Amino acid sequence: MSEIFFYITAALYFAATAVFFAYLFTHKEKFTLLGQYILIGGSVFHAATILSRWVATGHTPVTTTHGSLIFFSWILVVICLVVMFRYRQRVIGAFVTPFALVLLLMASFLPRDIIPLSPVLESYWLPVHVSIAFLGNAFFALAFFLGVMYVIQQRYLKSRKLSGMFYVLPSLDLLDELNYRCLQLGFTLLTLAIITGSIWSEYALADWMSDKVRVRQIWSFITWILYAALLHGRLTAGWRGKKAALLSGAAFLILIGSFLIINFVLGGAHGLTG
Amino acid sequence: MNLVIIGLNHKSAPVEIREKLSFPAPSIAEPLSQLVDKYELNEAVILSTCNRVEILAITDDIERGSWQIKRFLSDFHSIPLESLEEHLYEHLGIDGVRHLLRVSAGLDSMVMGEPQILGQVKAAYGYAVEHNTAGVIVNKLYHKVFQVSKRIRTETRIGESAVSISFAAVELARKIFGDLAGKSVMLIGAGEMAELAARHLLSNGIREIMVANRTYQKAEEMVKCFGGRAIDFATYREQVKDADIVIASTGARNYILGPDEIKTAMKARKYRPMFFIDISVPRNIDPALNDIDNVYLYDVDDLQGVVASNLNERAQEAEEAEKIIEEEIEKFYRWINSLDVVPTIIELKQFCDSVRKAELAKATGVLGELSKKERKALDAMTKSIVNKIIHNPVVHLKKDANKVEGDRYVDTVRTLFDLDSIKEETQSRAGGDDE
Numbered sequence: 001m002s003e004i005f006f007y008i009t010a011a012l013y014f015a016a017t018a019v020f021f022a023y024l025f026t027h028k029e030k031f032t033l034l035g036q037y038i039l040i041g042g043s044v045f046h047a048a049t050i051l052s053r054w055v056a057t058g059h060t061p062v063t064t065t066h067g068s069l070i071f072f073s074w075i076l077v078v079i080c081l082v083v084m085f086r087y088r089q090r091v092i093g094a095f096v097t098p099f100a101l102v103l104l105l106m107a108s109f110l111p112r113d114i115i116p117l118s119p120v121l122e123s124y125w126l127p128v129h130v131s132i133a134f135l136g137n138a139f140f141a142l143a144f145f146l147g148v149m150y151v152i153q154q155r156y157l158k159s160r161k162l163s164g165m166f167y168v169l170p171s172l173d174l175l176d177e178l179n180y181r182c183l184q185l186g187f188t189l190l191t192l193a194i195i196t197g198s199i200w201s202e203y204a205l206a207d208w209m210s211d212k213v214r215v216r217q218i219w220s221f222i223t224w225i226l227y228a229a230l231l232h233g234r235l236t237a238g239w240r241g242k243k244a245a246l247l248s249g250a251a252f253l254i255l256i257g258s259f260l261i262i263n264f265v266l267g268g269a270h271g272l273t274g
Numbered sequence: 275m276n277l278v279i280i281g282l283n284h285k286s287a288p289v290e291i292r293e294k295l296s297f298p299a300p301s302i303a304e305p306l307s308q309l310v311d312k313y314e315l316n317e318a319v320i321l322s323t324c325n326r327v328e329i330l331a332i333t334d335d336i337e338r339g340s341w342q343i344k345r346f347l348s349d350f351h352s353i354p355l356e357s358l359e360e361h362l363y364e365h366l367g368i369d370g371v372r373h374l375l376r377v378s379a380g381l382d383s384m385v386m387g388e389p390q391i392l393g394q395v396k397a398a399y400g401y402a403v404e405h406n407t408a409g410v411i412v413n414k415l416y417h418k419v420f421q422v423s424k425r426i427r428t429e430t431r432i433g434e435s436a437v438s439i440s441f442a443a444v445e446l447a448r449k450i451f452g453d454l455a456g457k458s459v460m461l462i463g464a465g466e467m468a469e470l471a472a473r474h475l476l477s478n479g480i481r482e483i484m485v486a487n488r489t490y491q492k493a494e495e496m497v498k499c500f501g502g503r504a505i506d507f508a509t510y511r512e513q514v515k516d517a518d519i520v521i522a523s524t525g526a527r528n529y530i531l532g533p534d535e536i537k538t539a540m541k542a543r544k545y546r547p548m549f550f551i552d553i554s555v556p557r558n559i560d561p562a563l564n565d566i567d568n569v570y571l572y573d574v575d576d577l578q579g580v581v582a583s584n585l586n587e588r589a590q591e592a593e594e595a596e597k598i599i600e601e602e603i604e605k606f607y608r609w610i611n612s613l614d615v616v617p618t619i620i621e622l623k624q625f626c627d628s629v630r631k632a633e634l635a636k637a638t639g640v641l642g643e644l645s646k647k648e649r650k651a652l653d654a655m656t657k658s659i660v661n662k663i664i665h666n667p668v669v670h671l672k673k674d675a676n677k678v679e680g681d682r683y684v685d686t687v688r689t690l691f692d693l694d695s696i697k698e699e700t701q702s703r704a705g706g707d708d709e
Contacts, residue, residue, distance in 0.1 A: 026590070027431070027587070027590065027591075028594065029429075029431075153449070157446070157449065157450060157570050158564060158570065160564075160572060160576040160579065160580070161579065161583070162579075162580050162583045162584070163583050163586075166449070167431075167587055170452070171448060171449050171450060171451065171452035172449065172450050172451075172452075172547065173450065173451050173452035173453075173547070174452045177452075238541075238544035238545040238546075239545075240544075240545050240546070240568065241545065241547060241567060241568040242567055242568070243567060
């Protein structure tokens with residue numbers, strides 16, 4: 001069942017991406033509206049994919065890289081939709097949707113067997129920790145795309161040649177503001193994820209596993225410092241605009257790089273399965 | 275539909291011809307009444323702007339009407355028709371409706387999508403109403419035009435992008451700052467262009483305007499007319515950090531602001547963006563400013579470039595507007611057709627009969643058991659009441675079917691009996707049954 005939902009989701013995200021791109025080229029408002037509806041539809045099937053997996057495993061389906069990518073992609077789409085509605089900037093969907101689709105495609109190449117969870121992971125800390133961590137990362141991802149939009153828009157304004165996307169991208173001020181908020185939220189959630197993760201590992205984990213978990217913890221801490229520095233710079237040294245956008249982009253690339261490396265080297269769920 | 279539009283515009287005729295044919299607003303009564311009385315047109319509207327002169331008329335016979343309008347133009351302005359004809363265009367029937375919609379939406383204007391033309395079309399219709407040359411079709415047609423123009427404004431962005439330099443400056447400011455409320459502007463030099471740009475910014479919610487001018491008195495005068503404060507010209511360099519938008523338009527021969535000052539200012543304002551508009555020639559602001567992070571500098575040529583690309587963007591929106599027009603024309607065409615007498619009479623009869631039947635059913639319910647004979651008598655009586663009442667209206671409708679009054683009667687009957695909404699209701703009900 002979850003397979004079918006998965007393919008429907010991917011197809012809808014593909015359609016939404018196509019429609020959003022049509023918007024970027026033609027600037028016709030009806031395309032963003034259509035794209036938004038398709039994206040909402042996709043996110044519903046996406047949720048169904050996750051739920052049906054959850055029912056099948058009896059666990060939060062994030063124990064494999066495959067499951068993690070799918071879950072992360074869903075959270076990202078949901079917060080993207082929230083921001084699209086809240087700030088009436090549907091154009092954000094044109095940037096986030098293709099990325100969500102890529103995450104799904106990456107997931108589809110990974111083994112999707114449902115690996116039984118080791119008993120040590122049986123704890124209600126799991127869904128709490130994972131949801132917080134992924135939500136935080138999704139805000140960082142959104143900050144990344146807002147940064148990309150900022151850089152594009154400011155290039156148009158600097159070059160003084162207005163064309164194409166200039167007309168559909170929001171104002172620099174809004175992009176900068178949203179980028180900042182996403183960083184704040186992401187940072188708060190990352191902090192909470194680190195705390196819940198530490199508590200969980202204290203309670204549940206045997207010594208033999210702790211090395212692998214430690215790698216994860218160290219990486220989290222590095223990311224945390226990176227984003228802390230970024231927020232600090234914004235607050236005190238006036239890192240705003242292009243500089244802030246580029247830095248938040250770089251920080252997110254490091255974050256996603258570490259996620260992929262750790263997951264492929266250690267296996268899913270910080271090497272705690274199998 | 276017997277609608278004729280004859281006219282000329284900036285594309286079809288040079289200004290020498292256009293100015294000869296124009297109808298100044300104060301004396302529009304005479305030509306309007308001539309069109310109806312002397313040239314025997316049923317309804318007439320004259321649209322006269324600096325880029326176009328058009329006469330719209332409703333007539334019994336399209337060919338004759340078209341000829342009459344041409345004769346009128348030639349007679350009224352004493353220009354031989356031969357020298358006029360090559361500049362005139364002609365739009366008949368539904369094509370005329372399309373033309374009117376396109377003109378009103380600004381699609382036929384010199385500056386694509388400009389909004390003034392709609393006001394001029396409204397005024398032209400107003401004169402026709404005032405001088406009794408607007409009848410039922412013109413009334414309905416122009417209301418349709420205003421409705422469609424509104425739809426085009428809301429559904430496309432045709433009027434959105436700025437096509438003048440000062441509007442372009444406002445548009446850019448909005449792309450940089452988002453909401454302009456709470457932002458402040460500094461004018462260095464109190465020229466006319468600067469004032470115009472400042473006015474546009476003010477109407478977009480700018481909080482404060484500072485004016486620095488070499489002659490302090492002039493700065494003060496300017497401040498008086500739109501608020502804000504005059505500042506000592508000697509201090510603009512120190513105060514520039516407080517402005518989000520700076521408009522420079524002094525007569526200086528050299529740069530009055532350079533990158534070093536602005537770098538200092540940016541640091542003081544924690545790198546919040548600044549937008550510099552240099553509308554002076556020769557330029558007043560060092561172009562190197564644009565290389566500073568979060569600083570945007572536009573000179574007159576840049577703004578002109580923005581206007582040009584906006585026009586290009588409008589051309590794309592225009593396609594969308596054309597589609598809306600096609601859609602609306604179809605709706606309008608259906609209304610025009612409904613003005614035919616025969617369907618209206620049928621609908622009127624159907625309506626009255628449905629009322630009769632409904633009331634009859636109620637009455638027989640109250641009366642209880644009735645014999646067949648009694649029922650027949652009731653039926654015949656109600657029928658003859660209805661027929662007697664609608665007899666005269668139907669006769670009049672038929673008699674005047676081919677006159678101007680015919681359209682008016684048909685429209686009146688349709689309005690009084692609400693036939694259009696009844697028709698829609700039954701249609702949608704019928705549609706619902708199908709599913």
